[in-house]
Amino acid sequence: xTPEPEFAPAAPAAAPxxxxxxxxxxxxxLRRHAAALTGLVEGLDEPATRRHPTAVARALxxxxxxGPHRAAVVARDGADLLRGL
Numbered sequence: 001x002t003p004e005p006e007f008a009p010a011a012p013a014a015a016p017x018x019x020x021x022x023x024x025x026x027x028x029x030l031r032r033h034a035a036a037l038t039g040l041v042e043g044l045d046e047p048a049t050r051r052h053p054t055a056v057a058r059a060l061x062x063x064x065x066x067g068p069h070r071a072a073v074v075a076r077d078g079a080d081l082l083r084g085l
């Protein structure tokens with residue numbers, strides 16, 4: 001009988017990356033907008049929250065696309081987002 005081939009266990013999948021787009025009329029308002037989002041970001045990693053980071057990012061992309069000053073935060077979790085904001 002032929003022995004079964006050995007397979008290495010798969011590496012754990014990395015958390016998906018989320019892009020949070022930001023825009024505002026000017027640099028100062030862009031900083032204020034980022035600061036205001038920190039309250040929303042806090043608690044995103046808690047299991048009881050209903051705000052999924054991807055859903056919030058989609059909402060920002062739809063609502064927030066008009067300002068000439070732009071920035072984006074790329075993150076895997078709420079802690080990454082807080083560091084980026």
